[in-house]
Amino acid sequence: MKNKPDDRRDNVDKIQHNISNTIENFHLTQEAIEKTDDGKMKKALEEKNDRREDAINGMKSEMRDESIDKRNGYR
Template sequence: MEFKPNPDDRSDNANKIQNAINNTRENMKEAEASMKFGNEQDRQNALAKNERREEALVALQSELKDEQAFNDAND
């Protein structure tokens, strides 16, 4: 058997990254809303998780910018 790697298909990467950004933002909103109902530990956990999400958003936005530049250069 001979295995060949799949071709590099970046055509939908920008859409996938944008979806991840949108989902992360929605999760942050849901966590903020749930903080009203949880105890102090739950609130602290949600705050910490949203801080990590914020860091992830910065990285995702940078990656999105790179993918858009790649797509523009290869259109």
């Protein structure tokens, strides 16, 4: 069985797609937080959004790195 070569040409696009999806989920969760009266649920949703913010920052950093690598021809 032959392994596929590492193809990173579309990594920036994939990361951007993931960032967009995560931001959309963040906003949807913010709406849910505003609508709920359940304190326990509100806390769980806020914690989830905190993790999303961390993930978004990490993905943005990864996207910058991938953009630099792409510009440099993945050397």
